[in-house]
Amino acid sequence: SQPGVDLILPDFSYIADRIDDVEALVLTHAHEDHIGAVPYLLRHRSDIPLIGSRLTLALMEAKLREFRMKPVTLQVKEGQIERFGPFECEFVAVNHSIPDALAVAIKTSAGVVVHTGDFKMDQLPLDGRITDLNAFARLGDAGVDLLMVDSTNAEVPGFVSSERDIEPVIDAVIARAQGRVIVACFASHIHRVQQLIDSSVEHGRKVAFVGRSMLRNMGVARELGYLHVPADSLISSDEIQNLPDDLVVLICTGSQGEPMAVLSRIANRNHAIEVGHGDTVVLASSLIPGNETSVNHVINGLTKWGATVVHKGNALVHVSGHAAAGELTYLHNIIKPRNVMPVHGEWRHLRAQAAIALKTGVPEEGIVLAGDGVVVDLFEGRARIVGAVPCGYVYVDGSSVGELTDSDLKDRRILGDEGFISAVVVVDLDAGKVVGGPEVHARGSAEGDHRFDEVIPQIRDAVEAAMQRGVTDRFELSQVVRRTIGGWAGKTLRRKPMILPLVIEV
Known part of the structure; x- marks a missing residue:
């Protein structure tokens, strides 16, 4: 949205x-x-x-x-x-x-x-x-x-249940997994990460943190003594390929389906780490309302590549x-x-x-x-x-903070949902005639440009009628073009596209 x-x-x-x-x-x-x-x-x-x-x-x-x-x-x-x-x-x-x-x-x-x-x-x-x-x-x-x-x-x-209640479930998932185990959780959930580390060490697996915020937060937690990881149990993401799949646990971000988080990129085959048959992916968090579509997309993507996905809906992996x-x-x-x-x-x-x-x-x-x-x-x-x-x-949009307005977002949604139509009309105000165009082009539309041939005469007639009524302001004439296209698109296409009219005077 x-x-x-x-x-x-x-x-x-x-x-x-x-x-x-x-x-x-x-x-x-x-x-x-x-x-x-x-x-x-x-x-x-x-x-x-x-x-x-x-x-x-x-x-x-x-x-x-x-x-x-x-x-x-x-x-x-x-x-x-x-x-x-x-x-x-x-x-x-x-x-x-x-x-x-x-x-x-x-x-x-x-x-x-x-x-x-x-x-x-x-x-x-x-x-x-x-x-x-x-x-x-x-x-x-x-x-x-x-x-x-x-x-x-x-x-x-x-x-609410205790954090300790999920320990047997996490332990069973890691114990049964035949390939790699990839666990997505919040980058600040140090207790959950500690549980994952303890179980991984018990089953002889090495642990790798993947994702900038996960690496940053777990580094801070280790330095201050809030997270305990045996030195020989922690590996970098670059070392993953050097170990058998059944000896690796990856802890990453992306449990909410965030598009740029590690798990989403893995699901979309846009990451160096690829999942396949035998791999187990755990979403160790609750689903925040509003993220359902994104999370389901990630689950479907991971399943498509052959991974087994464990989440709160089928196992007690989060409290x-x-x-x-x-x-x-x-x-x-x-x-x-x-x-x-x-x-x-x-x-x-x-x-x-x-x-x-x-x-x-x-x-x-x-x-x-x-x-x-x-x-x-x-x-x-x-x-x-x-x-x-x-x-x-x-x-926040790129380097812009606070400059993007609700009106701008509305325009973006219209562009995404309804498409875009541009129209160029050249007029001779003294003669009260359209002398060029109208040229109508569409983007984000299922219809080709030829579909708009029927509205071109309507635009010409409406603009010339306005000039004959004494309208000479180019902005007002452009609004005539906008209303004509908008009315036609609503009746004919059942859509409300964004319309950009341009009136040029010669």
Whole structure:
């Protein structure tokens, strides 16, 4: 739906107008949807302090190096309290699908706001770092005026499974595979990668990371001690061909069908690595809504070449990193917030979170359902919507940032869906006659140019009739051409192509 767009960013224009008022940017964790736009924000002001845990900042700094940026940072950890201008922030450990995630309690003159960040309550996490429920309970006992809580899985009943639950499945896939095993997952899912490495080593396979972001993130994780790989078990992608297929595991990006990611390129035979009979491909992630077509295209491509594809639909190869309704209910009960603002979800998720808040005793007037750009005021213990600020999206198209508009995208979609018609008409305004053309050509159309022969007399008649009425402005005459072709194409071709008319005066 955004043809030619490389990235979609939040519109920073409102913040840019107040950029000097920004005290700090708190990064709860290092997933791409949370840190990906930071380089573009820092273009407005490069010295905004970035606050985060050790791993979060390391991954953020590695990303910023690709933009040739050196940020101002402050490393924090759970239990630490820091002041930024009028805000006192206390950081709380939470468990998520990336190590070192944090929630933050912000003490202000208007009250205490707790933002959970992305979290779940895995009681047997791979790194032993559980969500600090004692800290949340202590904050609740002291009084929380507004809870902003992750709503991604608010519709899902019960509790999310532990990351450890998928270990036997991954182990069985690698043990049974006769050829190479290629696993696609998020480049930041260090826990999942550790599981894959452990199983690969157990079955005598070498591991290769493939893909720029995967190599970058796993390099950082190894350097900091968050990822443990025996030195003799790691190989480069260039060494893959030197080993038998049944001794290799490749870990790459592309689990969401991203067109330029490694797995998509492999599926399209546009990569040095080729899959075939005997190879097993694992998509070790959940399917993000909206990516269904892309992912199915990748699965079909891999299957076409003979690979066996394992995914969440046919095996337990992924568990969510977001708390389900049972966990959320528990959190509401121990924090006992006066007001709740569901965040991080679509409207159905936000409403499901609101329903949980109601059940746990938050009054209806204390629940704030707000979309992007909505201004929420916390005053005298009550949170309420008081207005909205401009917000939206900015598109990155090649080296262009923010210059591509929704109107441009609409034009691109029309070109792709309906095709393009150009028409050139040469007129003698003094005589009121068409003296050249009309010449009509089409692109992206099933019909040949001869199909447009029947509209040429209509264009000539319409233009000459307009000139006889006294129309002499070339723009107005070009609109006559546009309307004539548009009406004909709608009736005859049942299409609404983009039309580019050109009127030349002699």
